[in-house]
Amino acid sequence: MKFSTQFLAIPITAVLMRIASSPSADISYLLVALYALQGRLQAVQALVLSWLFSSLNPLFAPTALLESAGRFLILGAAAMSVIINKKKTEPSPIEREIWNITILLSFFLVSHSIFFSQMPEVSVLKSLSWFLAIAVVLSCCFSMQASKRNLLGSQIYFLLCSILAASFIYSAVDPVSALIPRTSLLRGIMVHSQSFGLAMAILGGWSISLVLTSRKFAWVHLGVSALACLAVFASGTRTALLAMTLGVITAILLLAPKWNLKLGKVFPGLRSPQVAFLIILSPVAMILAGPSIQQEIESFLAKGTMQESTVIEAYTISRGSLIDAMVSNIREQPYSGIGFGIASVPKLMDVKRDPIFDLPISAAVEKGVLPLAVLEELGIFGFLLFIYWLYLVFTRCMTMGAISVTLISIILLTNLGESILFSAGGMGLLSLILLGLAATRKQPTTQLSRT
Numbered sequence: 001m002k003f004s005t006q007f008l009a010i011p012i013t014a015v016l017m018r019i020a021s022s023p024s025a026d027i028s029y030l031l032v033a034l035y036a037l038q039g040r041l042q043a044v045q046a047l048v049l050s051w052l053f054s055s056l057n058p059l060f061a062p063t064a065l066l067e068s069a070g071r072f073l074i075l076g077a078a079a080m081s082v083i084i085n086k087k088k089t090e091p092s093p094i095e096r097e098i099w100n101i102t103i104l105l106s107f108f109l110v111s112h113s114i115f116f117s118q119m120p121e122v123s124v125l126k127s128l129s130w131f132l133a134i135a136v137v138l139s140c141c142f143s144m145q146a147s148k149r150n151l152l153g154s155q156i157y158f159l160l161c162s163i164l165a166a167s168f169i170y171s172a173v174d175p176v177s178a179l180i181p182r183t184s185l186l187r188g189i190m191v192h193s194q195s196f197g198l199a200m201a202i203l204g205g206w207s208i209s210l211v212l213t214s215r216k217f218a219w220v221h222l223g224v225s226a227l228a229c230l231a232v233f234a235s236g237t238r239t240a241l242l243a244m245t246l247g248v249i250t251a252i253l254l255l256a257p258k259w260n261l262k263l264g265k266v267f268p269g270l271r272s273p274q275v276a277f278l279i280i281l282s283p284v285a286m287i288l289a290g291p292s293i294q295q296e297i298e299s300f301l302a303k304g305t306m307q308e309s310t311v312i313e314a315y316t317i318s319r320g321s322l323i324d325a326m327v328s329n330i331r332e333q334p335y336s337g338i339g340f341g342i343a344s345v346p347k348l349m350d351v352k353r354d355p356i357f358d359l360p361i362s363a364a365v366e367k368g369v370l371p372l373a374v375l376e377e378l379g380i381f382g383f384l385l386f387i388y389w390l391y392l393v394f395t396r397c398m399t400m401g402a403i404s405v406t407l408i409s410i411i412l413l414t415n416l417g418e419s420i421l422f423s424a425g426g427m428g429l430l431s432l433i434l435l436g437l438a439a440t441r442k443q444p445t446t447q448l449s450r451t
Contacts, residue, residue, distance in 0.1 A: 029070025117339025197237025
């Protein structure tokens with residue numbers, strides 16, 4: 001397992017400062033911003049830390065008073081790092097095409113926000129934040145050497161494993177703080193069970209793909225995948241569990257026919273006798289433990305509070321009202337849309353403003369289905385441009401290998417229940433980072449698979 005000295009020094013110091021106290025938490029953002037200026041690899045690492053800092057459980061890590069300003073500071077520093085640190089490699093034609101469409105999409109978002117949004121200043125800020133985030137990620141991943149992209153993948157994987165381990169330890173030490181209040185839903189060291197569940201779904205799908213693509217049986221990755229699945233189940237995040245499961249299946253179904261190869265060549269791990277034994281054992285175990293498993297699944301679908309007993313019923317109840325509001329807006333404004341990042345009912349938005357410049361620094365929006373959300377906010381023309389951008393990114397991932405397809409599939413499937421891909425904060429930022437990494441990094445997708 002290889003990690004640079006810089007990654008083990010400055011970022012870990014910043015993490016310790018983030019969880020120590022509120023004053024030191026504010027300073028940690030400044031430290032990460034300065035670290036981002038050191039190079040393109042460091043710029044993406046800084047964005048990863050920005051996601052982590054904003055996603056921590058407030059009972060585990062003190063609240064940073066300057067969190068919103070700190071996130072923008074890190075984002076700005078990362079963007080500046082791209083400018084001052086020259087490229088070492090030139091992008092390929094397909095990478096250049098993805099970059100050009102990304103610039104076009106970003107220009108559309110900003111222009112649309114100015115002329116059509118019901119809350120222009122909110123939309124402009126969100127569109128600029130998204131542009132800076134995706135521009136930093138793609139520019140850095142396209143220009144970094146393969147060894148640095150592999151290092152970055154290893155570090156993100158290791159970080160997700162650390163979150164998994166720390167969350168289980170925290171739940172054992174302080175079970176009340178590790179759960180969502182008045183529920184049995186596990187959030188661990190993360191701010192919410194949804195964030196924890198989605199992060200663990202990515203880790204679980206990633207680990208399963210490592211098992212399936214490794215020529216030698218990877219016990220470590222199998223153990224991580226099992227614990228990650230347990231964490232997703234404990235979080236009660238139904239979208240995450242479905243995305244993780246279907247993400248792996250999607251990669252298997254898409255890649256073998258495309259490459260015109262036997263499944264065992266695309267996923268050499270399937271040849272392992274240990275994997276074959278587990279595949280045979282799983283249905284037997286499920287049959288023997290059928291009644292108890294069914295009860296646990298029903299409880300999981302209901303999140304301990306509702307009575308729906310199927311995935312469709314659970315999805316309808318939790319997302320139905322959101323979908324109805326979006327469909328209504330689409331019918332009323334099919335071409336112009338309501339504005340990028342604007343809630344279906346704008347007057348209900350809670351907009352937090354900077355006390356000095358009175359700029360909107362936070363305006364959270366909850367929407368359940370990304371395609372509908374894009375169509376509602378940007379209209380039909382923006383929707384078509386987004387779909388083309390997504391098509392280019394996905395086809396690029398198809399050439400990178402099974403793990404890249406698994407990661408992007410999990411991210412996209414997650415957005416069918418949690419519309420986060422256009423968010424430059426929280427799980428949306430991690431999704432953008434992994435999307436850029438998946439579109440530029442061939443297998444092996446983590447150096448941990450070599451240890």
